[in-house]
Structure formats: C-alpha cells, structure tokens
Amino acid sequence: MNSSIHIRPEHKEDIKHISQIIEAAFKDHPHGSHKEHLLVDELRADKALSLSLVAELDGEIVGHIAFSKVTIGGEFDSWYGLAPVSVDPDFQQQGIGSRLIEYGLSELRKREANGCVLVGEPGFYKRFGFEHLDDLIYEGVPDKYFLVLPFTKKIPKGRVRYHNLFETYG
Ligand SMILES: CC(C)(COP(=O)(O)OP(=O)(O)OC[C@H]1O[C@@H](n2cnc3c(N)ncnc32)[C@H](O)[C@@H]1OP(=O)(O)O)[C@@H](O)C(=O)NCCC(=O)NCCS
Numbered sequence: 001m002n003s004s005i006h007i008r009p010e011h012k013e014d015i016k017h018i019s020q021i022i023e024a025a026f027k028d029h030p031h032g033s034h035k036e037h038l039l040v041d042e043l044r045a046d047k048a049l050s051l052s053l054v055a056e057l058d059g060e061i062v063g064h065i066a067f068s069k070v071t072i073g074g075e076f077d078s079w080y081g082l083a084p085v086s087v088d089p090d091f092q093q094q095g096i097g098s099r100l101i102e103y104g105l106s107e108l109r110k111r112e113a114n115g116c117v118l119v120g121e122p123g124f125y126k127r128f129g130f131e132h133l134d135d136l137i138y139e140g141v142p143d144k145y146f147l148v149l150p151f152t153k154k155i156p157k158g159r160v161r162y163h164n165l166f167e168t169y170g
Helices: 011-027 035-043 094-112 122-128 167-170
Strands: 005-010 051-059 061-071 075-087 115-119 146-150 158-161
Touching: 005 094, 011 035, 011 051, 011 061, 011 075, 035 061, 035 075, 035 115, 035 122, 051 094, 075 094, 094 122, 122 146
Parallel strands: 075 115
Antiparallel strands: 005 051, 051 061, 061 075, 061 158, 115 146
8 A cells, every 4th residue: 555645635726637537547447438527527516526535646646536415215314425436547556546435435424424325346345345235226237236335224225316417427
C-alpha cells in the first residue's frame, strides 16, 4: 500500500482532472458505458454527489470515488450507492482504489449512513464486506453483481434505485 496517498474531498479546481481520470479508467472496461465521467459531471450539476473524493499521490490526482443517494422501496433511508470508482490506469494495482473505497465507507459511517450498495465484481468488493443479499433487489444486472454493505443490523427490503441519471449515463 502506498503511504504517500492522500484522500480528500474534491475541490472545484479538480473537476476537469477528475473527469479525465474517470474517462481513462473506464476506457477499456468491458461493461462500462464510457459515459461514467459525464454521469459524475451531471450528478454534481444536480447537487446529487453526496460524497466525491480524490486520491492524491505527491499532490497529483490519481483516483476518484463518488457516492450518491439511493432509494429502497421508493424511500431514502440513508443508504448510498458507490459509483463510480476510478484509478488512473498508470496507477492501478497499488492499493489506491482500496484506499478510496475504505475512506469513503468510513465517511459514510461517520455521517450515520445505514448502508451502501454497488454493482461490481464480488471478487474485488467482498474484501470490504460487500455481499449479495436477496432482500435488496436491483434490476438489470445478475444478482451476484449487486452487492450491499449494511452499517446497522436493520436491513431494509425492496427494490433499490439510483438517481435517475444512472439510467442515462450508467
Ligand atoms: C477497480 C479499480 C478502481 C481498482 O483500483 P486499484 O487502485 O487498481 O485497486 P487496488 O490496487 O486497491 O486493488 C487491486 C485489487 O483489486 C483487484 N481488482 C481490480 N479490478 C478488479 C475487477 N474488475 N475484478 C476483480 N478484481 C479486481 C485486483 O485484482 C487486485 O487484487 P489483489 O489485491 O488481490 O491483487 C481500478 O482498477 C479502476 O479504475 N478500474 C476501471 C474502472 C472500474 O472498473 N471501476 C469499478 C467499477 S465502478
């Protein structure tokens, strides 16, 4: 793990660089929409980025992670969606993505969130405690890729929905 990595909230001046990193990270992604950078821009414009963090290495931004509100059964109950997380291809496999995820999850817990959901590779995300739970339903992807991490013992049931923009850009 790289100890000179610093995680912090995004600043206005970072926006262009964040967009470039997201676009580069998803360029060759087999299941990506290649619009993930636009999704983040639009969520920001709609004030729907609940948490937007950058990873700096020696003062240079090399990674980014976004969290936004999700509803379960049509209600917001302090659950958030992790999406997307991106690391500059030149800096992947150095623990930066994991640091962003761990930091983001700890920020959500500090804010007394009830849980986090994501669509992703179980092999990667299970190390952070994510798992598939049948009570939380997300349409459009095979069950095993829809992963959840409750922060409390009370786990809601129902259909999970991200911000509408995910339908356009997700
Ligand atoms: C996914 C991503 C953020 C991980 O960042 P990173 O800094 O390379 O990750 P880390 O170095 O912390 O962790 C690397 C580990 O994750 C694993 N990993 C990374 N992507 C993976 C994937 N798609 N499926 C399974 N495992 C994956 C690596 O094999 C490695 O495992 P190891 O620790 O057992 O060797 C980065 O690869 C990326 O930006 N990918 C393109 C965008 C993307 O797929 N985002 C996630 C979907 S929202």
